[in-house]
Amino acid sequence: MLEIQSARKVFYKGQADEKTALNDLNLRLETGEFGVVIGSNGAGKSSMLNAISGALVLDSGKIVINGDDVTAMPVHKRAMRLARVFQDPMKGTAASMTVAENMLLAELRANKRTLRRGLNPARLAAYKERLSLLGLGLENRLDTRVELLSGGQRQSLSLIMAVGGSPELLLLDEHTAALDPRTADIVMQATIRAVEALKLTTLMVTHNMQHAVDFGHRVIMLDAGRVRLEIAGAEKTSITVPDLIGHFSVKTDRMFLAS
Ligand SMILES: Nc1ncnc2c1ncn2[C@@H]1O[C@H](COP(=O)(O)OP(=O)(O)OP(=O)(O)O)[C@@H](O)[C@H]1O
Numbered sequence: 481m482l483e484i485q486s487a488r489k490v491f492y493k494g495q496a497d498e499k500t501a502l503n504d505l506n507l508r509l510e511t512g513e514f515g516v517v518i519g520s521n522g523a524g525k526s527s528m529l530n531a532i533s534g535a536l537v538l539d540s541g542k543i544v545i546n547g548d549d550v551t552a553m554p555v556h557k558r559a560m561r562l563a564r565v566f567q568d569p570m571k572g573t574a575a576s577m578t579v580a581e582n583m584l585l586a587e588l589r590a591n592k593r594t595l596r597r598g599l600n601p602a603r604l605a606a607y608k609e610r611l612s613l614l615g616l617g618l619e620n621r622l623d624t625r626v627e628l629l630s631g632g633q634r635q636s637l638s639l640i641m642a643v644g645g646s647p648e649l650l651l652l653d654e655h656t657a658a659l660d661p662r663t664a665d666i667v668m669q670a671t672i673r674a675v676e677a678l679k680l681t682t683l684m685v686t687h688n689m690q691h692a693v694d695f696g697h698r699v700i701m702l703d704a705g706r707v708r709l710e711i712a713g714a715e716k717t718s719i720t721v722p723d724l725i726g727h728f729s730v731k732t733d734r735m736f737l738a739s
Contacts, residue, residue, distance in 0.1 A: 572638025
């Protein structure tokens with residue numbers, strides 16, 4: 481479970497270009513829940529993910545993961561508890577190494593003692609099983625160098641590597657944004673398969689409204705550093721892309737009216 485309590489972050493405080501990135505933001509994500517975060521540019525989405533991961537130090541407020549206040553916990557310690565997948569499919573994996581070697585590296589990151597026994601048959605079998613969760617046939621390409629994989633396969637591999645240590649929280653940071661629409665859909669399907677099979681608590685930031693409609697239990701719209709709207713349950717099931725876009729345009733209208 482994740483709780484963000486009154487998180488506040490102001491950049492350039494007291495200066496002409498002061499920016500309130502997080503404005504006493506409150507958010508709660510239950511264990512096993514999949515939250516989809518949307519919001520216009522500058523709404524505070526990246527700042528929120530950075531605050532959760534520890535890359536951004538809050539001015540005030542708390543980040544609590546499964547009951548533990550991690551606000552003061554350094555990034556490397558917090559990294560043991562959460563996984564994050566970024567936009568760039570080239571970043572999460574080592575191109576010149578094979579799929580299996582990448583999986584081993586990820587395992588090493590989670591548990592430093594594992595390399596000693598190397599790529600033994602038991603380990604390869606475990607990797608095959610993990611990779612099969614994605615539904616992309618990567619389990620049959622353990623010896624393929626990662627640079628020969630498609631962008632979608634590579635991003636899906638990043639995802640499965642990130643969640644290898646059974647994280648308490650998975651952060652998806654626009655992880656399909658750099659992919660063409662068809663590949664983005666393939667990666668989303670693979671994501672859902674992995675998230676459901678591993679029962680991961682997940683927070684995904686996206687600008688893709690179709691993904692926000694199709695996936696996750698709750699849509700959370702950020703605006704000016706706080707939660708402006710939450711849509712869950714039956715309302716989430718029936719919401720359409722135009723409905724969601726409408727919520728963005730209300731904000732634009734308000735800005736026009738104010739000017
Ligand atoms: N390192 C920084 N230094 C100064 N201002 C920042 C910094 N990071 C974010 N901001 C400001 O904080 C506000 C929130 O930015 P943030 O990047 O969190 O928004 P976002 O919702 O992720 O936007 P986008 O969709 O464009 O990625 C913006 O006004 C932004 O300019």
